[in-house]
Amino acid sequence: DAGVTQSPTHLxxxxxxxxxxxxxxxxxxxxxxxxxxxxxxxxxxxxxxYEEEERQRGNFPDRFSGHQFPNYSSExxxxxxxxxxxxxxxxxxxxxRGYQETQYFGPGTRLLVL
Amino acid sequence: xxxxxxxPSMDCxxxxxxxxxxxxxxxxxxxxxxxxxxxxxxxxxxxxHGLKNNETNEMASLIITEDRKSSTLILPHATLRxxxxxYCIVRRLxxxxxxxxxxxxxxLSVRP
Numbered sequence: 001d002a003g004v005t006q007s008p009t010h011l012x013x014x015x016x017x018x019x020x021x022x023x024x025x026x027x028x029x030x031x032x033x034x035x036x037x038x039x040x041x042x043x044x045x046x047x048x049x050y051e052e053e054e055r056q057r058g059n060f061p062d063r064f065s066g067h068q069f070p071n072y073s074s075e076x077x078x079x080x081x082x083x084x085x086x087x088x089x090x091x092x093x094x095x096x097r098g099y100q101e102t103q104y105f106g107p108g109t110r111l112l113v114l
Numbered sequence: 115x116x117x118x119x120x121x122p123s124m125d126c127x128x129x130x131x132x133x134x135x136x137x138x139x140x141x142x143x144x145x146x147x148x149x150x151x152x153x154x155x156x157x158x159x160x161x162x163h164g165l166k167n168n169e170t171n172e173m174a175s176l177i178i179t180e181d182r183k184s185s186t187l188i189l190p191h192a193t194l195r196x197x198x199x200x201y202c203i204v205r206r207l208x209x210x211x212x213x214x215x216x217x218x219x220x221x222l223s224v225r226p
Contacts, residue, residue, distance in 0.1 A: 004157070020164055033214075035212065035216075037212075040218075041218065042201060042216030042217050042218055043158065043216045044216070045213040045214065045215070048213065056212070056213055058213065083163070088155070090149050090157050090158070090222035092157075092158075093216075099148065100205060100206075100207060100212065102148075102162060102163065103160070103214060105150075105158045105159070105160075106157050107156055107157045108155075108156070108157050110155075
């Protein structure tokens, strides 16, 4: 059983560009959450997708947007990249059964903005 | 979600038990205690969670005090591969799939 997968593993962009990161959830999971982890900090919640809709959102600007597909995979899009967007971007998946479920994380995508 | 407090770092000898403390004095009755760890540059790995009873799985044991204001994660026989940042997280019980709020965690160094 494959766990959560993310692509690409590493990415280098320049300021002002746009980036798309991808996540495939663990088999049987329909909820995808995205987190940003700056160097030396704990992960910070960006947003969560369920049934192709954004269900929760953290304190991130509208430059951060997402999408969830019918097969539950998800994309994170960041527009107008800033140097401060350099971070490890983590995707976590979980099933939705109406109560708290454990979230399982992928290996992350490391984004460097120059 | 209630806030957690962890020491920034600790170390232990390989083969010995590692006891990682966490303070969550403002925890409410509808909040779980979760532990994750993150080995350098990898995604966080789920370890264990509990509400008020002690819990044990193949990775670790979680001891929650009776007043639920603190907890201890125990790795019974630490190995070099257990060197990682360990995060203690309080997460509300109600609602579906609430977010995880990470602090800075505690860095555990296991020495040979």
